[in-house]
Amino acid sequence: MYSKKRIFISLLFASLLTSCGSSSNISKNIYPFSTYLTINFYNENNVNIDEITNIIDEYDKLCDPYNAYDGINNLYTINNSNDFIKVDAKLYDILKMSIDAQEKTNGYFNPLIGNLSLTWKEAIENKTLPNDDLISKEILEINNSSLEFKDDYMIKINGEANLDLGGITKGYVLSILKDYLATKNITKYLINGGNSSIILGNKNGEEFKVGINNIGAGFKAKETSIGTSSVDEQYFEVNGITYSHIINPFTGSAVSKHETVVVINDNATLMDIYSTVFMMLDTEEITKIANENNFKVIVIDNKQITYKDSEIELYV
C-alpha cells in the first residue's frame, strides 16, 4: 500500500509536468528562393498549409534564374533564349511590376542585374574581389539591354544582360499570400522570409516583438509588412571594406551606404524593393522618399540608429 500510493502520486506529478498547454499553433519551415521561410499561424483552425506551400513553390520555380523545370517557362528559360518566351501570367505580372519598380526607383532597382549579381555572389563565396573590367563589361551590358513585352504573355530580353528578381520576389510572393490570407479571413499569422521580408497579422490579437540584433533594441508591430536589408546577411571583408550582396546597378559596387535598413508599410512588394534600394541612398534621400510614400524607416550605421521614423517606438 505504501509503495502503490507513492507511485500514484509521482505519476500524477509527472503527468502534470509533461502536459504543457497545447494550442492549435501551426508552424512550417521551407526553403524557397534560397531563403529560410518560416510560416506561423496562431490558433487558426482553417488553414490549408498545403495550398500555401504550393503557391510559394510555384513562384519559386517561376522565379528561378539558375534552374530549368520541365514544362515550365521560367526566368532561366528567358535568360537562355534570344526569342520571345510565353510565360505564365504570374511571371508576366512580376516582370511588369519590376519594370514599374525600376522607373519608380529611378533605376536603383534593376531586374536585369543577373550577371552582375552572380559575379558578386561568387566573389562573396571565394572572398576575392572581382575583376574591375568584368564589372564594367557587365554594367555596359545592363545599360544596353532591355526587357520587351508582347501580347499574350510574351517576354524577351534584348541584349546580353540576364534577369534576377532577387530584390522583388520574396516581397511579391508575400503580397500574394497576404491577399490570400485576407480572403480566407485568417488574421493570426507571421510569415518570415529569412528575417528580410516579413508579413505580419497579429499574435492572438497582440503585436509581434521585432528585435534588431545589432542595436540591441526592438519595436512592436502587427498587421503590416516589414522589409529589411542588412550587410551581414551575406558579406566578406577586404582591407576593412565590407562587400555585401547588395549591388548598385549604376556603379557595380557592392559597398552599401548603411549597415541595416528597416522599412515598414502594408505593401510587401514595395518593402522588399525599397529595403534594398535604400541601402544605396543617403539618409536624406531615404527620409524624403519615405515621407512621400508613407513608409516608416529605420536606418542603422555602425550599430547606431541614424534615422528612425517618429512613429516607431523602441524598447530594449
Next chain:
Amino acid sequence: MRKNLIKKISLISILAALAIILSIVESFIPLGIPGVKLGLANVVIIISFYVFNFWYALGIAFVRVFVSSLLLGTIFQMGFFMSLTGSILSLLVMFLLKVIFKKLSVIGISTVGSVFHVSGQILIAILYMGNVMVYYYPLILVCSIVTGVLTGFISLYVMKLKVFKTFNSSSNKDEQKE
C-alpha cells in the same frame, strides 16, 4: 589466530585484485550514457566494507583507482580524479549512514553509496569544466540509483558465501541476532 591472519591478508589481496580487474573490464562496456558504469567493482568495495571495515574498504578503493588507471593509461587525468573523489565520498557517506541508521540493509547503503559516488564525480567535473556539466546530473543520478540497487543485491548474496563467514564482521553479527 595466525591461520586467520593469513586468510585475511589473502582475501584482501584477492579482493583488491578483483576490484582492479572488474574496474578495467567494465570500462569496456559502453552503456550509452557518458560516465555511467555497471558498478561491478563496487560490489567488491561494499563487501570489503561490510566484511572488514571502512579503512580496509578505503584502502582497496584506493588501490583499485590507482592501479586500474595506471593500467588503462588514464592516471592523473580527469577520469582518475573523478573516480578517486567519488570513491572517497561514497565510502564516507556509507559509513555515516551505516552508523546512524543501523536498520538499513546492504541494498539501501549501496544505493546511497552509488548516488554519492557519481555526485562526487560530477562535482569534480563541474569544478574542471564549469556549470555545463550540471546538465548530465539528473540522468546519471537515476542510473546510479538503478546500478546501486543492483550492486546491493549482488553484494548481499555474495557476502553469504562461506569464505567470508570466518571473519568477525558485521554481517556475521546480523545473522547471529536473527
Next chain:
Amino acid sequence: MFKKYKRDIILISSLLIISLLACLVYFNFNGSSTNLVANITDSNNVVTQINLEKETETEREIIVDGLHQDLKVGVKHNAIRVIYSSCPHQDCVKMGTVSTTNKPIVCLYNKVYIVLISNSDGNDINI
C-alpha cells in the same frame, strides 16, 4: 521478507522519485531552436561565438583547440555537431547534431564544450 527491507525501500523510492522529478523538470525545458548562437569554449577557456541563424544550410567546418588534439566542429543554419574528436569514448561525436538550447555538447577529454543560446530574448522576429 520485505519487512526486513522496509527502510531500504522507503529510502530508495524517495531517491528515485526525487531524481526522476529532476529529470522531468530538466528535460521538459524544450529550449529554443531558432535564432541560435553557439558558444564554443575551448581548452584554453576561450569562447568563440558563432551566429548559427546566419549560417547557410551547407555545413562548414571549424577547428576548435582541444586539450589533447583539436576538434572538428560542423556548423550550419541553427545546428551544430562535433565531426571529429580524439577522445576515447567519442561521447561528443555520438551526441550528433544539436539544434536546441537545452542540450550542451561536452568533450571532457579535450576540455571543450558547446552551449547554444537563443538570441531571441522572447522576440518573434530578429533582424
